[in-house]
Amino acid sequence: MADxxxxxxxxxxxxxxxxxxxxxxxxxxxxxxxxxxxSGLPSEHAExxxxxxxxxxxxxxxxxxxxxxxxxxxxxxxEALQACAPRGEPPSWKSGVxxxxxxxxxxLGGDTARAESITRAVFATVRAHISEGEAAQVGDELPVDLRxxxxxxx
Numbered sequence: 001m002a003d004x005x006x007x008x009x010x011x012x013x014x015x016x017x018x019x020x021x022x023x024x025x026x027x028x029x030x031x032x033x034x035x036x037x038x039s040g041l042p043s044e045h046a047e048x049x050x051x052x053x054x055x056x057x058x059x060x061x062x063x064x065x066x067x068x069x070x071x072x073x074x075x076x077x078x079e080a081l082q083a084c085a086p087r088g089e090p091p092s093w094k095s096g097v098x099x100x101x102x103x104x105x106x107x108l109g110g111d112t113a114r115a116e117s118i119t120r121a122v123f124a125t126v127r128a129h130i131s132e133g134e135a136a137q138v139g140d141e142l143p144v145d146l147r148x149x150x151x152x153x154x
Contacts, residue, residue, distance in 0.1 A: 024075045024079075027075070028077070028080075031077070031125065031129055032046050032047060032050070034125050034128065034129070035049070035050055035121060035122060035125040038121040038124055038125055039117070039118055039121035039122070039125075040121075041118070041121075045108070047080075048107070048108065049104075049108060049118045049121075049122060050080070050122055050125075051080060051081075051083070051084065052103070052104050052107035052108055052118075053100075053104055053118065053119050053122040053123070054077070054080075054081055054084075054122065054126075055081065055084035056100050056103045056104060056107075057100065057142075057146075058081060058084060077126075096143040096144070096145040096146050097143075097145040097146050097148075097149050098112075100119065100146060100149075101115045101116055101119065102115075104118060104119055116149075119149065120149065120152075123149065123150050126138075127150075135150075138150065139151060
């Protein structure tokens with residue numbers, strides 16, 4: 001507008017961008033708080049567990065996908081998943097839950113029983129933070145045994 005001081009438009013955009021960033025950070029923090037509560041993990045391990053499960057899971061979600069299924073996740077989770085390192089060959093659809101739990105156990109330094117508990121907590125937390133329709137879409141894209149774990153998460 002003519003009455004606006006010079007640069008006000010850019011300042012307004014910067015302020016909006018800062019608010020969006022703050023909201024994403026707060027949403028991610030609430031997500032991690034929820035995961036800590038569901039899993040019983042200490043703060044310093046919750047994010048590592050989250051990334052282990054989701055980085056492993058995304059290998060299945062990306063198989064044969066034309067669109068990126070990560071776009072269904074909250075923005076901070078999308079940003080966190082950008083840090084996922086490629087893990088070699090994508091898993092086959094037949095490897096399912098055992099491969100996921102072995103990978104998570106290896107990442108977190110535990111056994112597969114603990115990895116399953118953590119995976120269930122991560123799945124339940126993600127499901128609580130996305131819509132039912134989005135959760136159904138994710139489940140539909142998983143191998144049958146992973147779909148069962150996704151559906152029965154905590």
